[in-house]
Amino acid sequence: MLEREVKLRVNHSEFLRSLESLGLDYEIIGSDSQEDIYLDFDDCRLMLNDAALRIRVTGKGTLLTYKGPRSIVNGEKLREEIEGPLGSEECDSALRALGIPLKCSKELEEMMERLKDYGIAEKLRVRKVRRELRINGIDGKVYLDDVEGLGEFVEVEGGRSIDLVRKLNMTCRVVTPSYADLLHAIKH
């Protein structure tokens, strides 16, 4: 699947005020604490090739995700994404995209142990509270993220996400690095 998203550096209150001033109705339809574990080989070769392997632990379950190299096109970030719950076939596919012929375990701890046999271990953790927003008349998903150590951001996923950003006059708020990129770069 091709992931398509725009991340904005903006306080949530300001973002919601902008929606209101455009007359856009919205509703918060869910809230979740997410812990993202980024894994890599000893020499960080996934990062060096702009790819990523992530295990996301949420209240609803645990997902494994492979992300391919990014391209930035008109403010939108595009990258291949293969994702599935631990134990699923999609999870196996995500590992195959990395060249790892491994069966996904259903258990996080066992999964991490199996990856260790391939020289893959945790490199970075990103913790955030994510609220999902539904905006009437707008396709695509909108998330209000509060990221530990970084603060508030908004992510718009899918569809023509940059169109909403243009409508809100927020193109200068677009941020292209991932949360993991940012945390990795600022912690000394």
Place this chain on the structure above:
Amino acid sequence: MLEREVKLRVNHSEFLRSLESLGLDYEIIGSDSQEDIYLDFDDCRLMLNDAALRIRVTGKGTLLTYKGPRSIVNGEKLREEIEGPLGSEECDSALRALGIPLKCSKELEEMMERLKDYGIAEKLRVRKVRRELRINGIDGKVYLDDVEGLGEFVEVEGGRSIDLVRKLNMTCRVVTPSYADLLHAIKH
């Protein structure tokens, strides 16, 4: 010209100790305070297309630079770069790469005024102290950067910069966003 660089998130003292432990002789051959003014159109369309227009004010003079979209290949950041002192032909070429048929002025203030007529204005300033290092037996330039608001980084430019990073066992310290990307993303 194709710019080729690797940026590392590492304290300078640690980096220098690593050089010493590999038996690499080095010498600091210069130090400079740099103020980088990043400019863009009202809608930030350069940033949205992963390009940049920068005016760098240093003790040795003032340079204008156009940077094209990045690609990350094996940890190295590659991007087109056209650069020249204010008033030079290279400066005119950098503006032409942006589609701006403007003659560069020799004076910073006049230059900024002329750019304003095209809807281009300052968006962000990056201030740093940059020391240049010469490492015996190593091609390419090495800079120790102390960036206001971000801290210490090392940049290795030119040649096969990633080879030195591998030799130092620092591939996991590679950072791909620019200083401007990082400052833009973390200031709320």
